[in-house]
Structures are given as structure tokens and as C-alpha cells.
Amino acid sequence: MVQQIAWKVGGQQGEGIESTGEIFAKTLNRLGYHLYGYRHFSSRIKGGHTNNNIRISTTPVQAIADQVDILVAFDQESIDFCFHELRPGAMVLAESTIQPHLPPGKDVILCPLPLIALATEAGRAQMKNMVAVGASLALLGISSELCQDVVREIFAAKGDAIVNSNLVALQSGETALRALFPEQHPDLHLAPGDGKKRLFMIGNETTALGLLAGGCRFMSAYPITPASDIMEYLTKKLPQFGGVMVQTEDEIAAVTMAIGANHAGVRAITASSGPGLALMTEAIGLAGMTETPLVVIDVQRSGPSTGMPTKEEQADLLAMLYASPGEIPKIVIAPDSAEAAFYDSIEALNLAEEFQCPVILLTDLQLGMAQQTLPDLDYQRIQIRRGKLDLHPQLPEQSEPVPCKRFLLTDDGISPRFLPGIKNGIFHVTGLEHDEIGRPAEGSANRQAQMEKRLYKLASLHFAEPVRIDQRHATSDLLLIGWNATAGAINEARERLEADNITANCAQVRLLHPFPTATLTPLLAAARQVVVIEQNATGQLAQLLQMNLPASAEKIVSLRKYDGNPFKPGEIDAGIREVLHGHS
Amino acid sequence: MATAKDFQNHLKPNWCPGCGDFGVQTAIQRAFAASGLEAHEFMVVAGIGCSGRMSGYLHTNGFHGIHGRALPLAQGMKLANRALTVVAVGGDGDGFAIGAGHTLHALRRNIDMTYIVMDNQIYGLTKGQASPHSGVGFMTKSTPYGVIESPLSILQLALAAGATFVAQAFSKNPDELVALITAGIRHQGFSFINVMSPCVTYNHFNTYAWFTEHLVSLASIEGYDATNKKQALNTLLDHHDLVTGLIYQDREKKSYQELLHGYSATPLVEADLRLPQATFAELLAEFG
Numbered sequence: 001m002v003q004q005i006a007w008k009v010g011g012q013q014g015e016g017i018e019s020t021g022e023i024f025a026k027t028l029n030r031l032g033y034h035l036y037g038y039r040h041f042s043s044r045i046k047g048g049h050t051n052n053n054i055r056i057s058t059t060p061v062q063a064i065a066d067q068v069d070i071l072v073a074f075d076q077e078s079i080d081f082c083f084h085e086l087r088p089g090a091m092v093l094a095e096s097t098i099q100p101h102l103p104p105g106k107d108v109i110l111c112p113l114p115l116i117a118l119a120t121e122a123g124r125a126q127m128k129n130m131v132a133v134g135a136s137l138a139l140l141g142i143s144s145e146l147c148q149d150v151v152r153e154i155f156a157a158k159g160d161a162i163v164n165s166n167l168v169a170l171q172s173g174e175t176a177l178r179a180l181f182p183e184q185h186p187d188l189h190l191a192p193g194d195g196k197k198r199l200f201m202i203g204n205e206t207t208a209l210g211l212l213a214g215g216c217r218f219m220s221a222y223p224i225t226p227a228s229d230i231m232e233y234l235t236k237k238l239p240q241f242g243g244v245m246v247q248t249e250d251e252i253a254a255v256t257m258a259i260g261a262n263h264a265g266v267r268a269i270t271a272s273s274g275p276g277l278a279l280m281t282e283a284i285g286l287a288g289m290t291e292t293p294l295v296v297i298d299v300q301r302s303g304p305s306t307g308m309p310t311k312e313e314q315a316d317l318l319a320m321l322y323a324s325p326g327e328i329p330k331i332v333i334a335p336d337s338a339e340a341a342f343y344d345s346i347e348a349l350n351l352a353e354e355f356q357c358p359v360i361l362l363t364d365l366q367l368g369m370a371q372q373t374l375p376d377l378d379y380q381r382i383q384i385r386r387g388k389l390d391l392h393p394q395l396p397e398q399s400e401p402v403p404c405k406r407f408l409l410t411d412d413g414i415s416p417r418f419l420p421g422i423k424n425g426i427f428h429v430t431g432l433e434h435d436e437i438g439r440p441a442e443g444s445a446n447r448q449a450q451m452e453k454r455l456y457k458l459a460s461l462h463f464a465e466p467v468r469i470d471q472r473h474a475t476s477d478l479l480l481i482g483w484n485a486t487a488g489a490i491n492e493a494r495e496r497l498e499a500d501n502i503t504a505n506c507a508q509v510r511l512l513h514p515f516p517t518a519t520l521t522p523l524l525a526a527a528r529q530v531v532v533i534e535q536n537a538t539g540q541l542a543q544l545l546q547m548n549l550p551a552s553a554e555k556i557v558s559l560r561k562y563d564g565n566p567f568k569p570g571e572i573d574a575g576i577r578e579v580l581h582g583h584s
Numbered sequence: 585m586a587t588a589k590d591f592q593n594h595l596k597p598n599w600c601p602g603c604g605d606f607g608v609q610t611a612i613q614r615a616f617a618a619s620g621l622e623a624h625e626f627m628v629v630a631g632i633g634c635s636g637r638m639s640g641y642l643h644t645n646g647f648h649g650i651h652g653r654a655l656p657l658a659q660g661m662k663l664a665n666r667a668l669t670v671v672a673v674g675g676d677g678d679g680f681a682i683g684a685g686h687t688l689h690a691l692r693r694n695i696d697m698t699y700i701v702m703d704n705q706i707y708g709l710t711k712g713q714a715s716p717h718s719g720v721g722f723m724t725k726s727t728p729y730g731v732i733e734s735p736l737s738i739l740q741l742a743l744a745a746g747a748t749f750v751a752q753a754f755s756k757n758p759d760e761l762v763a764l765i766t767a768g769i770r771h772q773g774f775s776f777i778n779v780m781s782p783c784v785t786y787n788h789f790n791t792y793a794w795f796t797e798h799l800v801s802l803a804s805i806e807g808y809d810a811t812n813k814k815q816a817l818n819t820l821l822d823h824h825d826l827v828t829g830l831i832y833q834d835r836e837k838k839s840y841q842e843l844l845h846g847y848s849a850t851p852l853v854e855a856d857l858r859l860p861q862a863t864f865a866e867l868l869a870e871f872g
Contacts, residue, residue: 026872029872030872197872198872199868199871199872200871200872201871205871209867209868212859212867213859213864213867214857215857215858217852217855217857218660218663218664218852220656220660237867238846239844239845239846239847240846241855241859242846242847242848242849242850242852242855243846243847243848243852243855244663244844244847244852246659246663246693248656248689249685249686249688249689250685252653252656252686253653253655253656253685253686253689254656256649256650256653256656256657256660257656257657257659257660257663258660259649259657259660260629260647260656260657260658260659260660260661260662260664261660261661261663261664261852262660262664263647263657263660263661263664264627264660264661264662264664264665264668264853265664265665265853266664266665266852266853266855267857268660268664282650283650283653285650286649286650286653290647290649376868377868379861379864379865382858382859382864384857384858401590401592401593401594401623401643402593403593403646419665419853420624420627420645420661420665420668421624421625421627421645421665421667421668422624423622423624424624425624426623426624426643426644426645427645427646428639428640428645428646428647428648429646429647429648430639430640430646430647430648430649431648431649431650432648438646439595439640440637440640440648
């Protein structure tokens with residue numbers, strides 16, 4: 001028996017590859033396995049190779065496996081495309097009518113199955129997916145009976161006839177596989193799960209749920225891969241709470257509408273990816289200047305320009321740090337897991353109101369779109385903190401037509417805030433430099449005072465865990481630093497290094513601005529070599545570390561990947577060994 | 585009850601003497617007073633340009649944003665707090681060039697608010713460049729050999745975009761302007777009022793005298809029916825858009841707020857932000 005299996009299904013986009021993976025994964029989740037799924041897809045709806053990679057494990061996993069154990073192929077292209085990832089001895093379940101053949105050079109078991117014929121026999125050729133699920137489960141030593149409830153749930157709305165024919169298709173897959181392999185293959189026989197059903201979500205869903213739980217009641221957004229899931233979730237859910245999702249004409253409207261809603265007093269957000277964020281930068285400056293709370297989510301994808309919209313990259317970091325004309329206070333948070341994205345979304349909403357400034361929640365395509373099992377999300381950790389906002393202020397009579405001091409200079413730089421529309425509470429804001437009452441003002445003393453007020457605000461920021469530190473050693477050969485979705489792959493690489501007596505501590509940077517220099521300083525000091533692992537071509541986090549921690553700059557080495565695919569643990573392991581070799 | 589003076593804050597506008605925007609400001613104050621609402625119930629959202637300074641000269645809540653984005657800012661505020669009376673103001677460059685996309689989509693979205701454009705056919709604050717309403721042949725700093733692009737017909741575009749309230753006025757004729765703004769505020773949907781507001785410094789073509797000569801009052805057109813879209817469009821074509829009055833109003837189409845599924849009947853700003861624990865558990869149960 002094995003503790004984990006990497007399963008992959010490949011075919012043409014639009015032929016149900018995603019739903020095959022979904023049914024398979026849902027079944028395994030109910031049996032108590034930990035799952036991590038990643039889709040390879042292109043910017044088209046029908047046609048083109050797509051595959052869905054699901055890693056199944058008896059312990060938590062947060063990375064794509066280095067090699068694939070089982071490939072379900074509906075076409076020859078999937079075999080050719082994925083062949084290099086198959087481990088020796090892997091199993092390829094392929095549709096027999098395509099007359100599948102294996103490229104040379106690797107000892108892999110090819111198992112042609114009449115998936116379409118069995119599906120047609122059960123009622124409809126499209127149910128070939130269900131036949132494949134039945135066969136796949138059988139390979140793992142799992143009875144297809146355990147999948148029946150999932151099938152019933154998914155097809156319930158379509159009526160009994162559809163449910164029953166799918167159940168027949170499922171069973172036929174198992175029967176066909178058993179006929180070919182009466183004996184359980186020991187390398188594919190999966191140890192039992194713990195029976196605990198877990199949440200199965202993508203990071204975009206945990207983000208959206210966090211926003212909802214954190215009191216977001218307004219979203220304005222423009223569709224873009226890979227961020228659209230957030231708008232699609234909130235447009236369904238917000239009306240249940242009286243809220244609104246507006247699909248705008250462009251990203252500039254999206255961000256400015258969210259600024260307007262925030263100014264009026266609703267927790268409002270927008271979400272996009274790099275190209276959309278580029279359009280939003282002027283407005284982010286407006287939020288900074290008018291001290292309006294704002295949360296913007298950037299689910300990064302491969303750039304530059306339109307780049308590779310469906311591929312992984314972490315290349316917006318520096319752009320987001322500086323996204324604004326001029327200088328504004330801004331908080332940039334990078335959740336290091338789908339689970340963290342839930343809590344960080346809530347915190348982003350709180351910090352935006354407490355500090356009256358824009359907050360960018362930076363995630364990436366892998367974090368946003370990888371389907372995974374999660375521990376329970378904790379209701380008790382949901383907090384709503386609105387800072388100096390007074391919803392029911394006692395205001396003196398406004399006898400003169402002079403606006404209230406919205407930009408009152410205070411010790412901490414944060415002004416008292418109340419909402420527009422209150423008697424005696426008339427106030428004015430402008431994107432021009434302004435005085436305490438929000439009127440345009442260009443005097444040098446006022447300019448300096450207001451600039452310092454804004455930029456000083458973040459001095460009192462306390463972010464709970466700016467760096468997720470996993471420190472096993474007081475001093476170590478290595479400190480491995482990453483951000484966003486790379487955490488899982490880095491941790492696995494670290495275990496392999498430790499197994500060879502290379503000591504490594506890990507740190508995932510979660511707060512990118514203001515930069516957590518004080519937290520990082522002792523960590524870097526305690527390591528002989530610092531390897532910064534990131535999905536971009538120029539080593540943006542490494543640059544930031546070198547800039548902020550000049551004393552450690554020389555021991556920082558950068559390990560980069562920018563081919564559009566997420567790091568696998570083995571790639572990080574190999575990359576680090578190369579670094580060590582080069583320096584020994 | 586508030587009077588027109590109650591909406592003034594006594595700041596001296598930085599507009600040139602004789603600027604059309606003075607007349608627009610007075611008309612806005614009069615219309616606000618006529619609405620019966622108090623100053624704190626208004627939110628004036630302004631674009632960038634000479635006209636964008638309007639929010640700073642009125643004693644109401646004001647938001648002076650970035651160039652071309654007054655409308656999305658204003659729409660966000662209205663949806664967040666439906667109790668606010670939201671009025672966006674700006675110029676023809678702000679609304680019909682850099683912000684043209686927002687203008688068309690705001691017109692078709694039909695959120696209950698008012699948009700007043702001070703149209704002077706020129707960029708004033710940047711000292712005299714052509715605008716999308718500058719006439720062909722008009723020589724400006726950016727068109728020393730004359731404008732060669734056709735002026736945009738925003739009024740015809742508005743009708744095509746599904747607007748429910750389209751009007752045009754002349755800043756020199758305040759009574760008509762006050763009546764139109766008042767009607768616009770009352771209109772249950774998006775009301776658009778384009779105001780010919782001459783620039784006395786940089787536009788020596790579209791002058792007060794020129795407008796007085798060319799503008800035709802719709803009241804003078806016998807049988808003009810502002811609920812007839814076809815007649816409205818034909819009249820604009822016949823008069824090259826140089827008309828004043830209520831051009832078109834659709835009282836039947838529901839506003840965006842009325843059509844929104846599940847939208848809070850009370851201002852959204854008053855919503856309880858905490859999810860009940862049972863609700864949270866139900867949301868989680870969908871993922872498994």
C-alpha cells in the first residue's frame with residue numbers, strides 16, 4: 001500500500017475533464033484523503049489539451065507531485081503531453097478507440113479501456129468520464145460504491161434516469177478494470193483515508209468567503225482570468241445579505257466604484273489580475289490621497305501584457321508596492337495558502353478601515369485556482385474592526401458653511417471618520433493636496449504636514465504574522481524564503497534536504513508592505529545561505545530583501561521559475577542542491 | 585427649509601470672470617433648494633477640469649476625484665447609500681473623452697442619480713486644447729491646423745445607450761436649467777443634463793452670442809413629445825443637437841436599484857457586517 005498517489009486526467013478542453021476530476025476528488029475527500037489539484041488549461045473554451053492533476057495523500061499536501069502515477073487519457077495528445085511526467089511503472093488508462101501508443105523510453109503500463117463504448121452502453125457517450133472514474137477508483141483499491149452518493153448529488157437535479165445511467169457507467173468502469181487486473185496493483189493500492197470529510201476549495205473561494213465573512217457587501221469588477229471566481233461567488237452570495245456585485249465596463253470603473261462605495265461607508269472591494277491592476281493604479285493613488293479604505297485583490301498570472309492568462313506567475317510584486325502616482329500609504333498582504341487567504345481577506349478589510357488606506361491582497365494563480373482540502377475555517381477568528389469610524393457621531397451644529405475636518409492632523413496620522421449624509425457632518429475630499437477640511441491647498445507647510453500624516457499612518461500597523469516562520473534550527477545551512485503558493489513545494493523540498501543532513505529553516509513572507517525587516521533580520525542572520533524561491537524572472541522578492549536587509553544581501557541567492565508552471569518540490573530540491581554545489 | 589444660499593460656502597471660485605460655470609453653480613443651488621432636501625443629504629461628485637472644482641464651492645458633501653471617473657465614484661456611493669442624493673458634475677473632456685466609456689455605461693445602467701456636464705467645447709484648465717465637442721476646423725493649442733475629427737454627439741449616443749432622462753440647457757438661461765436639474769433629481773433613474781457653459785478665455789467660437797443665436801428651445805417646437813424617442817432623435821439630427829429643454833424621458837424603465845436582485849431596501853451602509861454562525865456554517869457546507 002502507498003500513502004499517496006498522483007492521478008491525472010487529460011483530454012480536449014470542453015469534454016468534461018474538469019468534472020471528471022471533480023467527481024473523483026469529491027469521492028476521495030469523503031473518504032478522508034488530503035487532496036491537491038491543479039489544472040492545466042488554455043485561454044479557449046473548446047478544444048486544446050487540458051489536464052487535471054490531483055494528488056491524493058493520507059497526510060496534508062500543498063504542492064503538485066513531481067511525477068504522475070496514473071494517467072487517464074481520452075486522446076493520444078494527453079499521453080504525449082504528459083508522458084515525461086509519468087513515473088516508471090505508472091499506469092495509463094486510455095480510451096481504446098484512439099489506438100493509444102506509448103512514446104519510447106520509459107517502462108509504463110498501458111491499459112486501453114473502451115470508455116466510450118461502455119458509456120454508450122450505459123446510455124450516453126459523454127459518460128465516458130464516469131467510466132474513467134470507476135476504473136480509476138478500482139485501480140486505487142476503492143470500490144465504486146463509495147462514489148455513488150457523490151454521483152447522486154451531482155446529478156440529482158437532472159432526474160433519476162440520468163443518475164441511474166451514470167451509476168451504471170461508474171460500475172462498468174470498475175468491472176472493466178477488474179476484468180483486466182483481477183489482482184490489486186500494490187504500487188497503486190492506496191492506504192485508507194481517515195474518514196474525515198474536509199472542505200474542498202480553491203483559494204479564490206476562500207478569498208471570496210473571507211470577504212463575505214469580513215463584512216464586504218459591495219464588489220465592482222471586470223471579468224479576468226484567474227480572478228473571476230471571486231466575482232462569480234460574490235455575485236451569487238451578496239444579494240443574500242442585501243449587497244451588490246456590479247460588473248463594470250472596465251477595471252477603472254471597478255476600482256473607482258469600489259472607492260465610491262467605501263467612501264459612502266460600505267466595505268467594498270474589487271478583484272482582478274495584473275493587467276487590471278495596471279489600469280487601477282491611478283485610482284489606488286486616489287484612495288491613498290483621500291484616505292478612503294479600499295481592498296483590491298490581485299490574483300497574479302503570467303505577464304507581461306496579456307502574457308499567459310491561465311499560467312502561474314508571481315511577477316506583480318514590485319509593481320504593486322509602487323502602484324500609484326506619487327507616494328501613498330499602502331498595505332500589501334500575500335497569503336501563503338488558500339486557508340490563509342480566508343483570514344487575510346478579513347484582515348485586509350479591517351486594516352483598510354483602521355488605516356483608511358488601500359490594501360492590496362496579492363495572491364497567485366496557483367493559490368487562487370488549485371483545488372485542495374482544507375482544515376475547517378474558524379468562525380471564532382472572524383473579527384470586524386472599523387478603526388476610527390464613528391457610525392453615530394455627536395456633531396456640533398455646523399453653523400458656518402465650512403466642511404468638517406476629515407483630514408484632522410492627529411498623533412497617529414489617522415483622522416476620525418464618519419460617513420457622508422449625517423446632519424452637521426458635511427465634508428469634502430479631493431485628490432488634490434488639501435488641508436484639514438478637505439479643500440485644495442498648495443501651501444508648503446500644509447503639504448508637508450498632510451504628506452507626513454498620510455505616510456506616517458502605517459507606523460502603528462501590527463500585522464499578526466508578517467512572516468510564516470518554520471524554524472527548526474537556531475542556525476542553519478539554509479533559509480528558504482518564498483511567498484504565496486510556493487509554501488507547499490518549498491516544505492517538501494526542505495524535508496528532502498533535511499533527510500540528507502542539510503539543515504534548512506523556512507519562511508514565507510506574508511506582509512510585503514510595510515516590509516517586515518525587523519522580523520526577517522535575525523532569521524537571515526542565522527542562515528549560512530538564503531535561497532529565495534519565486535515564480536518570476538527577475539527575483540523580485542530577492543531584490544526586496546537585498547534592499548531592506550543589506551547586511552545579508554550577499555548570502556541571498558534567487559531560485560526562479562517563469563515558464564508558467566508552478567514549482568514542483570523536486571525542482572526546488574534540485575535547484576537548491578545546485579546552489580549548494582556551486583558554493584561549496 | 586434650505587434656501588439656495590444655504591448650499592453656498594462663500595469660497596470665490598477660481599473660474600474666469602464670465603465663465604458659464606457660475607450660472608451652473610447658481611442653478612444647482614436653486615435646484616437643490618427646490619428639492620426640499622437639506623445640504624447634508626446631497627453628495628456632489630466632481631471630475632477634473634474647471635467644472636470639476638464645483639464640489640468645492642457648494643456646501644454639500646463633496647468628492648473631487650480623478651479625471652473622467654466621477655460617474656463610477658458616484659454610482660458606487662449611490663449603491664452604498666441609497667438615501668444620499670447623488671449628483672455628478674464635470675466637463676465635456678471629463679465625460680465625453682477620458683470618461684466616455686463610463687458615461688455610456690452609466691446611462692444604460694440607469695442608477696438613480698443626476699449627471700450635469702458643463703460643456704464648453706474646449707479643455708480650459710489645461711489652457712485651451714480641443715475637446716470631443718470642438719467643431720471641425722476649430723483651431724486650438726492642440727489643433728493649430730484645425731480640428732479634423734467629428735464632434736461626438738453625446739445626446740444621440742445617450743439615446744442609443746438606453747438613457748431614461750436626457751436634457752440640454754444653456755448656462756445663461758438659469759430658469760430652464762433649474763427646472764431641468766430639479767426634474768432630473770426627481771427622475772427615478774439616471775438623469776443626464778448637458779449644459780452649454782461657454783469658456784470666455786479659450787473658446788472664441790462657441791460664445792454666449794453664438795449659443796444665443798443657434799440654440800433652439802424645444803418648447804418652441806410644436807407638438808414636441810419628450811417621451812417619443814424617435815422624435816427626440818430626429819429633432820437632434822435636424823438641429824445638430826443645438827436644442828435646449830427636456831429631450832427625452834422614459835418614466836417606465838425601472839432604475840438599476842429597483843431591478844437588483846436582493847438589494848437592501850435600507851441603505852447598505854447600515855447593514856450588519858457580521859455573519860451569523862449558522863449562516864457561516866451553511867456557506868461552508870457548500871464546499872465538500
